[in-house]
Amino acid sequence: MKNENKAMQGEFADSRSAQRVDGRRTFLRHSAALTAGLVAGEAAAQSATGNLPPNVPAWMKGEGGALSDGVYGLPSPFEKNVVRRGRGDQVMPGSGSAMTPLQSSRGMITPNGLVFERSHAGIPRIDPAQHRLMVHGMVRQPMIFTMDDLMRLPSVSRIHFLECSGNGSREWRTPFAKSVQVSHGLLSCCEWTGVALSTIFEEAGVQAGAEWVLAEGADASAMTRSLPMAKALEDAMLVYAQNGEALRPENGYPLRLFLPGFEGNMSIKWLRRLKVGAEPFMSREETSKYTDSLPDGTARLFTFSMDAKSVITYPAPDHKLAQRGFYEISGLAWTGNGRIRRVDVSTDGGRNWREAALQEPVLSRALTRFRLPWQWDGKPAVLQSRALDESGYVQPTRSQLVAQRGMNSNYHYNAIQSWAVAASGEISNVHA
Numbered sequence: 001m002k003n004e005n006k007a008m009q010g011e012f013a014d015s016r017s018a019q020r021v022d023g024r025r026t027f028l029r030h031s032a033a034l035t036a037g038l039v040a041g042e043a044a045a046q047s048a049t050g051n052l053p054p055n056v057p058a059w060m061k062g063e064g065g066a067l068s069d070g071v072y073g074l075p076s077p078f079e080k081n082v083v084r085r086g087r088g089d090q091v092m093p094g095s096g097s098a099m100t101p102l103q104s105s106r107g108m109i110t111p112n113g114l115v116f117e118r119s120h121a122g123i124p125r126i127d128p129a130q131h132r133l134m135v136h137g138m139v140r141q142p143m144i145f146t147m148d149d150l151m152r153l154p155s156v157s158r159i160h161f162l163e164c165s166g167n168g169s170r171e172w173r174t175p176f177a178k179s180v181q182v183s184h185g186l187l188s189c190c191e192w193t194g195v196a197l198s199t200i201f202e203e204a205g206v207q208a209g210a211e212w213v214l215a216e217g218a219d220a221s222a223m224t225r226s227l228p229m230a231k232a233l234e235d236a237m238l239v240y241a242q243n244g245e246a247l248r249p250e251n252g253y254p255l256r257l258f259l260p261g262f263e264g265n266m267s268i269k270w271l272r273r274l275k276v277g278a279e280p281f282m283s284r285e286e287t288s289k290y291t292d293s294l295p296d297g298t299a300r301l302f303t304f305s306m307d308a309k310s311v312i313t314y315p316a317p318d319h320k321l322a323q324r325g326f327y328e329i330s331g332l333a334w335t336g337n338g339r340i341r342r343v344d345v346s347t348d349g350g351r352n353w354r355e356a357a358l359q360e361p362v363l364s365r366a367l368t369r370f371r372l373p374w375q376w377d378g379k380p381a382v383l384q385s386r387a388l389d390e391s392g393y394v395q396p397t398r399s400q401l402v403a404q405r406g407m408n409s410n411y412h413y414n415a416i417q418s419w420a421v422a423a424s425g426e427i428s429n430v431h432a
């Protein structure tokens, strides 16, 4: 394994474009082999319809279906398995999560129908004409905004990831998930549009000594969290649109708070109230919940920022490698600390690392797609990715994280993920 890696490093040493050309040549050889396989095997089965070359396929022989006039477009029915899936272990009705299918994700943007959901008391059905945002507390002028008021204000659009701090929490103890959707799917990345929170506070006027803001949601959980005024003025947004259309009901329609790079639970959905104060408000969701148990028995409050993390989304346990040869290892990296600076990939469980290519644009507090060409020799391998961000923070190994944080925590698990490739091509989740 080690020798093979050295050989690969040599082969790919010259430049990244040399890697590409070499990988491409091998890949094309495989395509030719695949076609030969099809002609011999599957083609026989499909010859009844005769859709394969050199025949003219059935769908070219008559006009197609109706156009989408007056209809909201949906993916091809052949993509029907690409859906969010829930954890199904929540005891309270309405409380649960449905995860993004990262195993099928391409690029950096999560389409609206696949953005993960995490809700504590179901999805309220809110008429935007009846929704209000109240701003009060330590402000010069308490205010109530309608949705129309908010949409008249100057707007901003930014691309950012959103990650639940409970993402991957079960991986602390055992390599639990059998899918990258379950291990990392409380994660998405959208273009968010709305009003800078600083604009709202300019309107209302913040009093001296006002250091904190309480945000409250209009769902039955009345979810409340405190955020520092510094974050409110830095880059917090009141969001009414995602990926070019109104927020989806499950993601906070008609209005949510969005805090770039902060743990997902602080981005309060269905936002109805902002109260400005001098101290944190110590709500249930920042005292009883969303605190980090440490090895010495104490708990850490207010872990706002999500540290650097990455995961290989292809190949993952959702996939099986059909044969040896060329594969493009691909995955996602992100950090609440700003931009991703580098992602390294190992195919031998962390002994040797190679630098992956980062897809532009690499944006602050957004998902970043990385890719690395790989020749699989058909032998067992352990795939890992390690992210490094512009603050210098390096994603920890699992043992480094456990040494620091112990085994009793549930939030902010960001260890390096290992996928074991067996000689059979099956892929499994392991602690390496």
Ligand SMILES: Nc1nc2c(c(=O)[nH]1)N[C@H]1C(S)=C(S)[C@@H](COP(=O)(O)O)O[C@H]1N2
Binding pocket: 115, 116, 117, 118, 119, 120, 121, 162, 163, 164, 165, 216, 217, 218, 219, 221, 222, 223, 250, 251, 252, 263, 264, 265, 266, 267, 268, 269, 270
């Ligand atoms: N009002 C309200 N806001 C909420 C929640 C909630 O249950 N109610 N869940 C929080 C949690 S735990 C997360 S991770 C994010 C999830 O956002 P999403 O469902 O749009 O992905 O919303 C946060 N905001």
Ligand SMILES: [Mo]
Binding pocket: 118, 163, 164, 165, 166, 264, 265
């Ligand atoms: Mo969350």
